[in-house]
Amino acid sequence: MKVGTFPGGLNLGSIASDTSTFHEVPSSGTVIIPLKQYSGKACEPAVKKKDEVKVGSIIGESTGNDDASVHATVSGVVTNIFKKYPDMKGGTVPAIEIESDSKNELDVTVFEGTDIELIQKAGVVDLDIDAVPLHSKIALAKEKSVNTLIVNGVDVESQFSSRAVLLSEYAGEIAAGIDIISKLLGVTSVHIGVIEKASSAISSISSACSTAQVVGLKDKHPQSLRELLVKAILGKEIPQGGIPEDIGVTVISAETALFVARAVNDKKPVIERFITVAGGGLSKSKNVLVRIGTPIKEVLDYCGVSVGGAGKVIIGGPMMGTAIHSTDMPITKETTGIFVQNENEIAEFPSGVCIKCGLCIDICPMKLMPFLISGLSEAGKYAMAEKNDIHGCNECGCCSYVCPVLIPMVHWIKFGKSEIRAQRSSE
Ligand code: SF4
Ligand code: SF4
Structure with missing residues (x-):
């Protein structure tokens, strides 16, 4: 198998070969669901206080290319509509609070429409540095006549393994999603990039997806970024200030393909995330399936993680993530993983003057x-x-x-x- 890479970067010792399965975090008593979980504009609330909702009910509806629908992730009652709720980036977003009735009844309303309309109604977003509504990404790719699709099977940080495990355990659904996206885009070639150490992921997705070329990649940070996937897999450079679509390529992540299959084939909205919880306080990292809106502290409790007085919780990983000040914040479609540093791991250091070492x-x-x-x-x-x-x-x-x-x-x-x-x- 061809093994691709890019110049620069760091080998941080990946755990992508970890095959620990996903454990489902119990659904929360109260969820907070932001009406914007991507780059773009927030959805308008489609419910009001005291409304009853079920799992999958639309609570914020996409009306254009720069938003993605948002759904209830528990059944119960809308108890609050916040105009400004703190987000991970230090700003605020509108959000809806739902108190669960613990029944988790499903909304049986059947979504209808073309494949692209189903993707929009299901609220599928794609994750790179930022999350973007997938229907708008597909529209842009079609406008730019892309002919190549790259599926990103590389975890965003070396400490995480959820994407590799997803490829291994949900290869059939991911392959079905890749097929749908390929047809929507009309691409002539499809590549799936996976860290070469993740042998189980490579073998599962290679068997499930015969129309794509699976490319093993060297274990280097930050291999998961789209510019570096394009370089490692196709050997092409994106012009300064440009995007992959400028050179006829679009990159989507493996979990996006899974959610596309569920949206189009099963008419199911996006209500959960597959993430890794890693770092100090855990003897071993854990992959979990968690409902959007679940407070981060409940995920940490489930994983048996205790954050000491001066410990840090970093959403998105130790190299590229953001430290949060409160674990009351909810899991969103943008959450790729949780990294916990306990207080013994936090070092305070003075920085010096550049010695021009290069x-x-x-x-x-x-x-x-x-x-x-x-x-x-x-x-x-x-x-x-x-x-x-x-x-x-x-x-x-x-x-x-x-x-x-x-x-x-x-x-x-x-x-x-x-x-x-x-x-x-x-x-
Ligand atoms: S953080 Fe920015 S400047 Fe620093 S190595 Fe990465 S891409 Fe280069
Ligand atoms: S050139 Fe300066 S800033 Fe860059 S690594 Fe060396 S000391 Fe640090």
């Missing part, structure tokens, strides 16, 4: 000058940071990881991007 440049998979764009952001020189392609940074964290004087480059780059966004929105 390690950050060598490691950067996007061929940037991390020390430069980070320094420009720290100095508030945002126009210069943009000229040096701050937006080309995928926030993989490799530069900060290797810096011998511990300069938190990715922190300053994220800060610079958020300042640029704030300036643009005030203009």
Whole structure:
């Protein structure tokens, strides 16, 4: 089998060969379901306070290309409609609170429509750095006449294994979803990228999906990012500031294909996530199936994780994730995994002055000058940071990881991007 890779990046010792199955987290007594779980605009609430809902009832309906429908994940009563509920990115989103009646009755309303309409009604989103409504991604790919589909079977962080296990255990449904997406796009070639160590995933998806070429990939962070999958699998570069669709390629994740099969073949909405819980406090990482809206603390309790006084909970993993201040926050369609650092693992360190060793440049998979764009952001020189392609940074964290004087480059780059966004929105 061909083994692909990309220049730069880090070998962090993947757990993708872990085959632990998914354990279902019990449904919560109260769920909080954000009306925006992707990049785009929030859905309007389709319910009001005191309404009764069932599992799968629409509580926020997609009306265009920049939103995705949202559904109840427990049966019960709507107890609150929040205009502003804290989200993982430090902002706020509208959200709906549902108190469960513990019956988990299913809404039997049957979705109808074309395949693309069913995908929109089911609220399928695709995950890369950000989540995007899948129906809008498919519309863009068709507009750009893509001819190649890459299915991302690589976990977003080396500490997670849920995507590899999903490929192994749900290969039939994922293959059915790939078939539907391929037909919608009219692509002529399909590739599935999987870390070469994940042998069970490779063997299951190779048997289930005869129309795709399964490509083994070297175990390197951040292999799961779309630009690097395109490079590793097709050997092609995406032009600076561009997207894969500009060169005729679209990338979707393995779980997206699974949810597409469920939306189109079973008329089922997206109400759950397959994620890994890893890090200190667990003797071994655990893969779980959890309903959207479940408070993170309930997932941690189920996994037997205790976060000590100064411990940290990082959503999305240690390299690219975001530390949250409250475990009351809910699981959303954007949650890829939970990484817990216990208080003994947290180190406070002073950073030094750049010694111009060049390690950050060598490691950067996007061929940037991390020390430069980070320094420009720290100095508030945002126009210069943009000229040096701050937006080309995928926030993989490799530069900060290797810096011998511990300069938190990715922190300053994220800060610079958020300042640029704030300036643009005030203009
Ligand atoms: S500059 Fe960005 S893309 Fe390059 S190594 Fe640092 S975080 Fe990764
Ligand atoms: S790795 Fe750190 S010390 Fe070396 S060039 Fe980059 S910022 Fe400077």
